[in-house]
Amino acid sequence: MLTLRGVHAGYGRSRVLHGVDLAVPPDGVAAVLGHNGAGKSTLLRVAAGLLRPSAGTVELDGVDVTRAAPHERVARGMAYVPQGQQCFPHLTAAENLRLVADGRRDGAVATAEVLDLFPALRPLLRRRAGLLSGGQRQQLAIARALITRPRLLMLDEPTEGIQPSVVAEIQERIVELTRQSGFSVLLVEQHLGFALRVADRYHVLESGRVTSHGDGGVTAEREVRSALAV
Numbered sequence: 001m002l003t004l005r006g007v008h009a010g011y012g013r014s015r016v017l018h019g020v021d022l023a024v025p026p027d028g029v030a031a032v033l034g035h036n037g038a039g040k041s042t043l044l045r046v047a048a049g050l051l052r053p054s055a056g057t058v059e060l061d062g063v064d065v066t067r068a069a070p071h072e073r074v075a076r077g078m079a080y081v082p083q084g085q086q087c088f089p090h091l092t093a094a095e096n097l098r099l100v101a102d103g104r105r106d107g108a109v110a111t112a113e114v115l116d117l118f119p120a121l122r123p124l125l126r127r128r129a130g131l132l133s134g135g136q137r138q139q140l141a142i143a144r145a146l147i148t149r150p151r152l153l154m155l156d157e158p159t160e161g162i163q164p165s166v167v168a169e170i171q172e173r174i175v176e177l178t179r180q181s182g183f184s185v186l187l188v189e190q191h192l193g194f195a196l197r198v199a200d201r202y203h204v205l206e207s208g209r210v211t212s213h214g215d216g217g218v219t220a221e222r223e224v225r226s227a228l229a230v
């Protein structure tokens with residue numbers, strides 16, 4: 001589905017990624033794990049087209065999208081949910097969804113579908129996003145991204161600052177989404193337990209380099225903990 005090859009990227013003179021190779025399997029979840037500052041969000045920004053790599057390539061289903069703009073990647077089936085439950089706080093939950101849905105022919109149908117997936121959002125639609133809990137805002141941010149009907153959903157730390165019941169809810173939704181054929185997730189996480197429960201593959205990122213990778217699943221936790229020295 002998504003393949004990064006030899007990706008180098010950074011901000012001005014500060015080099016963050018040093019030759020990252022990573023593959024997201026079709027119909028699967030790839031998790032990127034690592035300490036603060038390892039470069040996980042930078043990697044997602046490169047994948048989403050928000051940061052141009054200084055070297056290396058990004059391919060989606062075999063098509064080189066390294067130079068494609070973010071909106072072109074969305075049109076090709078990529079969706080990105082940045083860190084921090086980002087919503088427009090002064091708009092209602094419904095208006096946040098409409099911002100994406102209104103520009104699309106299938107917007108109304110897609111909105112109904114995402115509300116079926118996140119039914120907890122239905123009674124909150126008229127509430128301002130800024131008044132929702134962190135977990136509710138995270139669900140809203142994921143729902144908004146899904147309105148574009150992506151084939152690849154990229155999530156940056158969806159469990160950060162969220163209570164355990166909502167983490168379990170998000171976990172279930174990810175598993176449900178990946179049951180559809182041709183749907184993949186690239187997940188950046190610090191919450192190892194959560195990440196390995198949903199991931200088919202994991203990659204450990206340290207100082208901008210992938211230092212280990214393997215199959216996901218709870219049995220991988222010991223291996224990952226020792227790779228991360230936690």
Ligand SMILES: Nc1ncnc2c1ncn2[C@@H]1O[C@H](COP(=O)(O)OP(=O)(O)OP(=O)(O)O)[C@@H](O)[C@H]1O
Nearest residue numbers: 011014016034035036037038039040041042043190
């Ligand atoms: N916009 C930016 N300008 C300059 N440096 C940045 C910028 N964003 C991130 N960095 C730096 O790049 C490095 C990697 O940051 P990044 O956010 O990718 O790490 P991360 O693994 O996602 O960490 P965290 O888990 O804390 O979010 C850090 O040293 C960070 O300070």
